[in-house]
Amino acid sequence: MKFKAIVTVMLKKSVLDPQGAAVERALKSHGRSGLQSVRIGKVVELVLEGPDQKTVEDQAARWADQLLANPVMENYTVRVEPCS
């Protein structure tokens, strides 16, 4: 069965995010009010075959931990959904 695993990787709160800070400044300089903070991360969409959702979730989490994210400075979340 085919699944889509969505791995979202964000810098940890304690790590400075210059890209987010730049976007925040840009939005504010365009007069966007009410904005408090901006953080930028990356999202990795994997399409993969697997026997069931649980197995695919475990596999995607392993990949995220070992290859897609740097656990020293990044947090990640994994969401798996059946592929339409």
Added chain:
Amino acid sequence: MKFKAIVTVMLKKSVLDPQGAAVERALKSHGRSGLQSVRIGKVVELVLEGPDQKTVEDQAARWADQLLANPVMENYTVRVEPCS
């Protein structure tokens, strides 16, 4: 009231994604089986003040369209949730 708006920006399907292709090759060369495709995008987390969820959604969608995404080659989705 404080909300978190999560804007996910992905390259359109018709646009080549060399970063995703590189990650796909890397995962496959590590012997990861069952993988069919990888696409990489970015996620922008905005914390902002607003009167209600609908207003914040509209505002975040406008920012995404005008500043955060390039509608020529990227698609975006906006999700707004109350900030805890």
